[in-house]
Amino acid sequence: MKKRTTKLTLAASLAAVLVLSACGNNADNGQNGNANQAGNAGTSNTNTASGDTASGNANTAGEDVNPLGKYDPPINLSTFRCMNDSETYPAGDSIDNNVWYRAYADELGIKLTNKWSVSNTQCEEKTNLSIVSGDLPDFFPVSAKQLKNLVDAGMVEDMTEVFDKYASPLVKEAYAANNGVAMTAATFDGKLMAVPGTTRGFNSVDMVWLREDWRKKLNLPEPKTMDDLNAIIKAFVEQDPDGDGKKDTVGLTMAKNYYDGYAGLAGFFNAFHAYPYTSASTSMWIKDKDGNLVYGGIQPEMKPALQALQNLYKEGAIDPQFVVYDGAKAAEAENQGKAGVHFGYFWNIGWPIDGLAKKNDPSIEWRPYPIPSVDAQPAKVQVPDPTAYWNFAVKKGVKNPEAIVKMMNLFFEHIFSDNADPDKYHSGTVGDVSYGYFDYAAVQGEHPEKNQIAFGKVSEAMKAGDTSTLNPEQKKYYDALKAYKDGDLSQWGADRTWGPEGSFSVLGNYKDNKLIQVNEFLGAPTATMATKGSILMDLEAKMITKIILGDSVDSFDQYVQTWKQSGGDQITKEVNDWYQKNKK
Incomplete structure (x- = not known):
């Protein structure tokens, strides 16, 4: 099986269970190899934000408050991307044309263009050069330090009202978790100055x-x-x-x-x-x-x-x-x-x-x-860092800042809601090559307790033999664990993750016995x-x-x-x- 050298927690959660891909180089640095840790994002919940994008429910750009409403006519947005060197794409796809970029266009009416894309190893330097030169796209991922510099320079939009108005219930629930630390990290003088991105939280403990x-x-x-x-x-x-x-x-x-x-x-x-x-x-x-x-x-x-x-x-x-x-x-x-x-x-x-x-x-x-x-x-x-690894900054003066919030809503809808489609948007294997489709998404988020919730649901389903309460992602975990129990040794990873002696049982022990030491400093550097x-x-x-x-x-x-x-x-x-x- 082809190895993908990445340590993304979302890839890992499914890769470990379904052995769809193997995690690789582990330089634990938000600017170098972990730009998009999106796997622990968003509890499964029936309170989703499915927008009626095909029924005429969407209006002209800027007028629609539907969290997943489609822009008509479409709008154009630009960003830049920092990717793993080993990223793989299905035939005909690329970082500029993939399942997520097509979804932005088809479902949200957003035509997304990458101004540039580089290896994660070059990301910090390239981003800093863009900031210094002022040659910025409409939105882009930044570290906490970079966000602070942008805020001090008055180069980014205040997203406080936009986020409150457009974020879906599922996204708001996710970022309210863990005492709202992701929101805290992106807040300056009471103002939300970026769309919160990935948080490591409880899933990333030893x-x-x-x-x-x-x-x-x-x-x-x-x-x-x-x-x-x-x-x-x-x-x-x-x-x-x-x-x-x-x-x-x-x-x-x-x-x-x-x-x-x-x-x-x-x-x-x-x-x-x-x-x-x-x-x-x-x-x-x-x-x-x-x-x-x-x-x-x-x-x-x-x-x-x-x-x-x-x-x-x-x-x-x-x-x-x-x-x-x-x-x-x-x-x-x-x-x-x-x-x-x-x-x-x-x-x-x-x-x-x-x-x-x-x-x-x-x-x-x-x-x-x-x-x-x-x-x-x-x-x-x-807990390594309960604050955001990356935030999505929106350039000052962008006409439709709410579009970035809608893109976050779409990520949660397709990855974590009861309507999720993990086979299309999360990951898959064709032949001997594994693809982390989620990594193609330009806007990603996560929930620090999502995997633990999934563990509880999968465990109960295994005991009861009833999968009716599981969402599509959780059902994948259940199926893999059940296959191992039935003798399929290729699903050993599922047992070591979701089984009674698996890694989430260890995390459950920490949580149940209050054995978590949090970082009390949540601010920007x-x-x-x-x-x-x-x-x-x-x-x-x-x-x-x-x-x-x-x-x-x-x-x-x-x-x-x-x-x-x-x-x-x-x-x-x-x-x-x-x-x-x-x-x-």
Whole structure:
């Protein structure tokens, strides 16, 4: 099967279950590889916004308040696109002509043109150049930092009234979830300055993925504590779990990006009640005993976690080449059956774990476990970034700003409503090539609790044998899980996702037991974050690397002082100024 190198949560949710595509390179950066994380968007709900576009219910541009009303005559809009290098298209299609662009024209009367399209790796630079030059399309995706710059420069439309008037009930429901953090992130001085885009939220938290067949073979207990997990990691190196008579296996898989959705370290730190960076661009802010916000990565709980990592490294449980591995390179050991533990997200069963692997080798068994704790206090997992990864900015002066809201409505209608058509608009496979149709959409959104709701419905349907309450997407999950239960090993990924020991059972455990640590800072990057944030991030990464490789763990204390003096104290002040102004 052809691999698509992308870590989009929407692709992953279906790819993991239906093995339609495999997830790939995991550079967890909103500007580099994750521009459109649209899979956890929108709870299934009968309160949809199906517009009667064929009945004459649509009126002239600007007059129709139907959330899915069609413009007559049609209107023209422009945007730009940042796409994965490995994106595939059905014959005759492209980023300029595909199922979504045809839907915009046919259903909404919107003729969409791309001013340009580039690889995600070039997106930030190209977008910044467009902003500086003022050569902007009618709407375009921007990061939180870029949005703030645009707002400060007065270059984007105030979307407050437009969104309230035109957003469908399903879209409004989605963005009201998680205390409305997606709306908060796009709001400046009480004004909504962009259409909120993707939010990672609850779906993007760490769990431990474990070679369960190895654990059972070595007669090791389930990882209820960090002591249990450390013992498993060491045993996977020392006790020849693959049975080839050689000491050639890796205990804990790691990569150089410490805060990634695969082979990162956020979950490891969380086990020690430490909450550092959440991604390559976002810091984690928590409340101290006085109710003020502090950066989690400089708190004393980091030190024992760093010591534990150093111990594992010294004992040979971590590949010494991790410092140069990206996610794809780190995954090679697992793909070759030579590694057995990593921290990652729910979609890891789709990549790097191959959902078809069990069909080829029935003895293979991976299982996700909740993050264990280092002590008697249960471990909480950090939500990477409850705010929007991307927002859709609308250029100041655009004649029909509501059109972008209608495009968001259409995405939710075709992907998440009871009228959804996932085979046409979500993803599919032709021959041996998988297509993520959803990724072609120029406007995308998500809901942080959507997949968990689907898990509950699928679980109940499996117990009752009744699928009448499932929407089309949920029915796909049910069918795949049922096929596995009936002996189809090619649907092993469904069981590892939606089954009673699957990844969503782990997420349910977190939610039911209130084991979620949220990021308390929901605003756009502060002034000092914008100028010093990347410097501080690099400083932290270097500190972690040096300690793992053997520096005294006490060097963490010097890092904290340097962090404070290099802009951290000023950022802390700015974050708390924002918090005092915006806390509820």
